[in-house]
Amino acid sequence: MAGRKVSLxxxxxxxxxxxxxxxxxIGKLVPVSLxxxxxxxxxxxxxxxxxxxxxLRDTAILSxxxxxxxxxxxxxxxxxxxxNRFFGREAMIAVLTLPxxxxxxxxxxxxxxxxxxxxxxGLLSQxxxxxxxxxxxxxxxLFMGYLYFSIPRVVLTVMASxxxxxKAREEAARTLGSGPFKALKDxxxxxxxxxxxxxxxxxxxxxxxxxxxxxxxxxxxxxxPAVIYSEFTLFANLGVAAALSLILGLITWAILWxxxxxxxxxxxxxxA
Amino acid sequence: xxxxxxxYVQFGLTAMSCLFLIAxxxxxxxxxxxKNAARGLGSGLTLEWVGKVLSLYGDTIxxxxxxxxxxxxxxxxxxxxxxxxxxKHGKSRFMAGLEEALVLPLTVPGLAIGLGIxxxxxxxxxxxxxxxxxxxxHAVFCLPFMVRSVTxxxxxxxxxxxxxxxxxxxxxxxxxxxxxxxxxAAPGILAGALQVLALSLGEFNVTWMLQTPFTQTIPVGLADxxxxxxxxxxxxxxxxxxxxxxPLLVIAQKAPAMLARVFWREAITGxxxxxP
Numbered sequence: 395m396a397g398r399k400v401s402l403x404x405x406x407x408x409x410x411x412x413x414x415x416x417x418x419x420i421g422k423l424v425p426v427s428l429x430x431x432x433x434x435x436x437x438x439x440x441x442x443x444x445x446x447x448x449x450l451r452d453t454a455i456l457s458x459x460x461x462x463x464x465x466x467x468x469x470x471x472x473x474x475x476x477x478n479r480f481f482g483r484e485a486m487i488a489v490l491t492l493p494x495x496x497x498x499x500x501x502x503x504x505x506x507x508x509x510x511x512x513x514x515x516g517l518l519s520q521x522x523x524x525x526x527x528x529x530x531x532x533x534x535x536l537f538m539g540y541l542y543f544s545i546p547r548v549v550l551t552v553m554a555s556x557x558x559x560x561k562a563r564e565e566a567a568r569t570l571g572s573g574p575f576k577a578l579k580d581x582x583x584x585x586x587x588x589x590x591x592x593x594x595x596x597x598x599x600x601x602x603x604x605x606x607x608x609x610x611x612x613x614x615x616x617x618x619p620a621v622i623y624s625e626f627t628l629f630a631n632l633g634v635a636a637a638l639s640l641i642l643g644l645i646t647w648a649i650l651w652x653x654x655x656x657x658x659x660x661x662x663x664x665x666a
Numbered sequence: 667x668x669x670x671x672x673x674y675v676q677f678g679l680t681a682m683s684c685l686f687l688i689a690x691x692x693x694x695x696x697x698x699x700x701k702n703a704a705r706g707l708g709s710g711l712t713l714e715w716v717g718k719v720l721s722l723y724g725d726t727i728x729x730x731x732x733x734x735x736x737x738x739x740x741x742x743x744x745x746x747x748x749x750x751x752x753x754k755h756g757k758s759r760f761m762a763g764l765e766e767a768l769v770l771p772l773t774v775p776g777l778a779i780g781l782g783i784x785x786x787x788x789x790x791x792x793x794x795x796x797x798x799x800x801x802x803x804h805a806v807f808c809l810p811f812m813v814r815s816v817t818x819x820x821x822x823x824x825x826x827x828x829x830x831x832x833x834x835x836x837x838x839x840x841x842x843x844x845x846x847x848x849x850x851a852a853p854g855i856l857a858g859a860l861q862v863l864a865l866s867l868g869e870f871n872v873t874w875m876l877q878t879p880f881t882q883t884i885p886v887g888l889a890d891x892x893x894x895x896x897x898x899x900x901x902x903x904x905x906x907x908x909x910x911x912x913p914l915l916v917i918a919q920k921a922p923a924m925l926a927r928v929f930w931r932e933a934i935t936g937x938x939x940x941x942p
Contacts, residue, residue: 398755400839401750401761402751402760404748404751405747405748405751405752405761405764407743407744407747407748408744408745408747408748408768408809408813409748409764410744411740411744411802411805411806411809412767412768412771412806412809414802415779415783415802415803415805415806416770416771416779416806418782419779419782419783419785419786419787420778420779420782421782422782422786423778423781423782423785426785467679467682467683468683470676470679470680471676471679471680474676474677474679474680475680478673480677486681486684489687489688490680490683490684490687492687492912492915493687494915495861495864495865495868495911496868496911497868497869497870497885497888498870498871499870499885499888499889499892500868500885500888500904500907502892503690503694503900503904504690504691506897507690507693507694507901508689510897512697512703512704512897514689514690514693541686542686542687545686545687573672574670574672574673575672599773602775603774603775603777603778603871604775604871605775605776605777605870605871605874606870606871606874606885606889609874609889610892610893612893619775619777619871622777622778622781623777623874623875626781632785636781636785639775639777639778639781639782640778642775642778643773643774643775643778646773646774646775647770647773647774650773651773
């Protein structure tokens with residue numbers, strides 16, 4: 395048996411990495427955010443400034459819409475793939491989960507390939523209607539990109555928890571006369587809500603903090619991370635950038651923490 | 667059971683989601699070998715764009731790979747011992763708290779962490795200028811993946827019992843660590859390592875805050891090519907990135923289970939053997 399002291403010593407390298415590159419940096423944001431002439435009032439100013447508040451609102455609306463869409467599409471795909479065996483199922487699972495570790499910038503490029511000037515939808519619409527649809531650099535393009543990285547997260551989580559459901563209960567509902575849709579809605583979905591809540595929180599938090607996709611698409615929607623970045627680099631507005639970073643970090647952390655308390659499962663996966 | 671309308675509706679929507687995710691990947695493959703994307707495949711095939719990417723962005727690819735390997739080294743050296751300690755004394759309040767704390771970097775947006783790291787360490791000139799700063803930024807949020815992967819494997823096996831048995835037979839700590847703990851953890855370490863490599867290779871948010879013109883990584887180069895180069899070059903560069911990252915993800919899914927059977931059998935029977 396390794397003694398307590400040995401065990402404590404074994405955690406030292408991890409503690410050093412964690413403290414030096416997470417605790418200290420996040421801690422450093424506090425004094426920096428207070429370093430502007432207005433001191434702690436910078437938080438009041440930030441939260442009453444229409445530019446920052448509008449960006450926070452737009453980012454939250456976008457993230458909420460993406461989360462709902464991803465839960466619908468990904469949730470349904472996840473349940474379907476877990477429950478049915480058919481030719482091509484493995485390939486579909488691979489396709490739906492592979493993009494999990496694609497970086498945001500690459501996902502932005504995917505949107506350009508769907509809705510940019512040479513995009514697939516543009517080519518299709520030109521062939522069908524003689525008119526080229528280009529939407530990559532607008533709010534719908536951003537929505538599509540965020541949906542792209544959210545679907546795989548939902549599929550993975552929902553498949554894992556749908557696999558643990560007892561199919562017998564649903565079959566009981568079926569023998570009692572409910573159709574397949576009603577059985578799913580009344581029996582399976584209520585049992586799955588904790589995993590939906592948990593994966594929904596991850597999607598929402600990831601979308602709130604996503605930067606790469608928005609950077610590649612450079613849309614007219616000012617998502618909060620992009621505002622932080624431009625405050626820092628373009629305006630050298632350190633105090634505001636730090637304050638906004640802390641507010642954003644607090645929002646995403648609080649959502650993940652609250653959902654974990656509510657659903658009882660730790661949200662899996664990363665926000666990267 | 668007969669497949670009803672509902673089955674086909676579900677199948678159709680699932681297939682649509684698949685198409686949404688995979689179609690651009692195939693389109694990228696096609697564009698990166700087209701002479702002219704605007705004129706389509708009819709313009710002829712070429713490897714010119716891939717060559718251009720290697721000459722324009724070769725340094726970012728080499729650097730990205732080196733940073734990923736460095737991140738892996740840090741995560742393995744810091745994460746594996748910590749995971750062992752967490753499993754061993756998981757009931758102590760300190761260890762339980764530490765396990766929770768290590769995951770915190772995953773709950774805060776990368777841009778915020780990147781800004782904090784820059785403000786904390788940016789003043790140290792040599793550190794700011796080297797790729798080590800980016801490597802450390804990657805390590806802090808890759809570490810939880812290594813720790814989680816290794817603790818998960820260690821918890822599926824009564825590690826304490828094995829160790830106790832070895833100890834009563836006279837094995838010292840290092841003999842137990844390398845003879846029992848390491849083989850048991852090997853599949854977890856491998857799975858964690860592949861995740862760490864894939865994450866580090868694709869990390870953008872933290873990196874973007876920390877990069878200098880001399881420390882650009884693959885995603886930073888990708889962002890540059892998307893905004894400044896023609897579509898074919900962006901596509902070819904993305905294709906190269908896929909070639910690097912997709913095998914990691916595929917092996918990550920398959921290899922740990924295979925390794926577990928080989929290693930665990932060896933650990934238990936003392937000899938390498940074919941699978942039962």
